[in-house]
Amino acid sequence: MLNPALSITVASEPVEARTVGIAVVGLGYWGPNLLRVLGDNLDAEVRWLCDLDTERLARYRRRHPDARVTTRMDRVLADPSVDAVIIATPVHTHYVLAAQALAAGKHVFVEKPLAQSSDLADDLAALARENGRILMCGHTFLYSPPVRAVKRMIEAGTLGDIFFISSSRVNLGLHQRDVSVIWDLGPHDFSILLYWLSELPTSVRAVGRDSIVKGIADVAFVTMTFASGIVVNVELSWLAPSKLRRTVLVGSERMVIYDDGAPEPVRVFDRGVVYKDPETFGEYHLSYRSGDVISPRIESYEPLSLELADFVKAIQNGDPMDFHTTIARSVVRIVEAADRSLKAGGREVSLDHADITRQLTVRRELAAV
Ligand SMILES: NC(=O)c1ccc[n+]([C@@H]2O[C@H](COP(=O)([O-])OP(=O)(O)OC[C@H]3O[C@@H](n4cnc5c(N)ncnc54)[C@H](O)[C@@H]3O)[C@@H](O)[C@H]2O)c1
Known part of the structure; x- marks a missing residue:
């Protein structure tokens, strides 16, 4: 049986034919790769760079002179020209940053894993649904x-x-x-x-x-x-x-x-x-x-280039990307179960995905190659 979460549509107006304003949060090891790929995407414009580390901000500001820089997420979220926030920060920060962004009406791409527990991952999915925003997780290998x-x-x-x-x-x-x-x-x-x-x-x-x-x-x-x-x-x-x-x-x-x-x-x-x-x-x-x-x-x-292009296109077309949210939530469940088993010396942990769906029947063609 399909979960209702797999058939919802994004309530927001598609922003077709207009450049998608992006903020990149987290410029450590992985964030700069996302930034580089976004630089080649004609449909996206990086408007903010955000990191707690001011030295990193200074370094990447030189390469992206049109983007504003900040250590404060609230400044990013207050800017109406930001349609989407891309988060590449440590795992324990994913939930809070993504939840703030969704609550502020931004689309969110968050690096893997989606959150540090299945409850928090589910909460983000619910928040995205309530706010009619896309929640995509960076499972790059799907591309x-x-x-x-x-x-x-x-x-x-x-x-x-x-x-x-x-x-x-x-x-x-x-x-x-x-x-x-x-x-x-x-x-x-x-x-x-x-x-x-x-x-x-x-x-x-x-x-x-x-x-x-x-x-x-x-x-x-x-x-x-x-x-x-x-x-x-x-x-x-x-x-x-x-x-x-x-x-x-x-x-x-x-x-x-x-x-x-x-x-x-x-x-x-x-x-x-x-x-x-x-x-x-x-x-x-x-x-x-x-x-x-x-x-x-x-x-x-x-x-990575195709993955972010798909995210930007989904924002323009109003595609809710439910397939991705489902995969991301399921991944967190598996990781959590494996972690629990490891801590219990290898004991078997049963997984109940009843609230997602037993079979991932959504066979969305991910993106044209
Ligand atoms: N898709 C992939 O193949 C891939 C590869 C590597 C890492 N990742 C993911 O990318 C994420 C980041 O990993 P990393 O190795 O780049 O970590 P990192 O520690 O190198 O960088 C994290 C950056 O986030 C900044 N940061 C921390 N808290 C912040 C906050 N509250 N607000 C703003 N900035 C903050 C730090 O100052 C740092 O610059 C992780 O989720 C990781 O799993 C994905």
């Missing part, structure tokens, strides 16, 4: 060409029934001060899985360790089960000798390796095992199929 290529293969049935998925997202650093590796890196894999499978996990287990900073897990192994029978394992770590972003999908017809950043990021293996029913009790036969390996051509563009 990644290889991720989309795999999605098309899954939808076309190329893999057959998916049995399981195994993923590694590891590198050395960057250690976050306020959140565990599950909150930092997990949203990437969890959002990709929700997008690919259009299904939410029913249970989550996680084990991990705070190897370096006490109380902040820097390695975690997260296992998820889905009602369809698919099982998933995700390894997340800031402690690894080299960077690896690799996902293996094993299906009844084919297997796929998605290796982000590799020269051939998607490889499709016509490999598998065929089980033949026993003719007499106990005499089953297995035959192993080892066919071609294909590396499909993958489009080339910057996901």
Whole structure:
């Protein structure tokens, strides 16, 4: 059953054909990437830069002389020429900043994860709905060409029934001060899985360790089960000798390796095992199929650029972006459950998504490539 939240429309007047005024809040590691991409978007104009760090403000003001700078969010929100606020601050600040912006009637793009708890994420979604504003979360991988290529293969049935998925997202650093590796890196894999499978996990287990900073897990192994029978394992770590972003999908017809950043990021293996029913009790036969390996051509563009272009376009067209809000809320639920399991020594945590929707049936074409 579809959740009503998936079928609402934005009440505000579309601001079609006019430039969207933007404020960027948070200019640390990630914010400048958002700023750079916005600089190339002809439909958007950066009107404010906001950060608590005045040195950073001074640095980016030189590159964006037309934008005003401030350490105070209330000054940004009081400006009627600001249509939308883009938030790239630490996770624990997301809720307050996004809630203030939505309450002031601004559209909001907030970096992943949407908020530091599922209650707060749900609250933001409700606030966006009440105010008729877009709430989008920066799940950049939903705009990644290889991720989309795999999605098309899954939808076309190329893999057959998916049995399981195994993923590694590891590198050395960057250690976050306020959140565990599950909150930092997990949203990437969890959002990709929700997008690919259009299904939410029913249970989550996680084990991990705070190897370096006490109380902040820097390695975690997260296992998820889905009602369809698919099982998933995700390894997340800031402690690894080299960077690896690799996902293996094993299906009844084919297997796929998605290796982000590799020269051939998607490889499709016509490999598998065929089980033949026993003719007499106990005499089953297995035959192993080892066919071609294909590396499909993958489009080339910057996901971040397309993601922000989609946000700006949605503001112009009055598109509520419900698909994104749903994914973002579900991601926070999974992260929260994994964190809870980790703290309980790997105990299984059941997930109840009844208030969102069991299946992500909204199949919105994300954006024209
Ligand atoms: N989509 C991605 O691939 C991706 C990649 C990296 C980081 N991120 C996300 O971006 C966000 C920021 O991460 P980061 O690594 O850039 O953090 P960071 O600590 O490097 O930068 C955060 C900045 O926010 C500023 N800030 C803090 N509180 C503020 C407030 N109340 N008002 C205004 N400014 C404030 C800080 O002064 C700092 O400049 C996080 O949510 C992170 O998960 C996303």
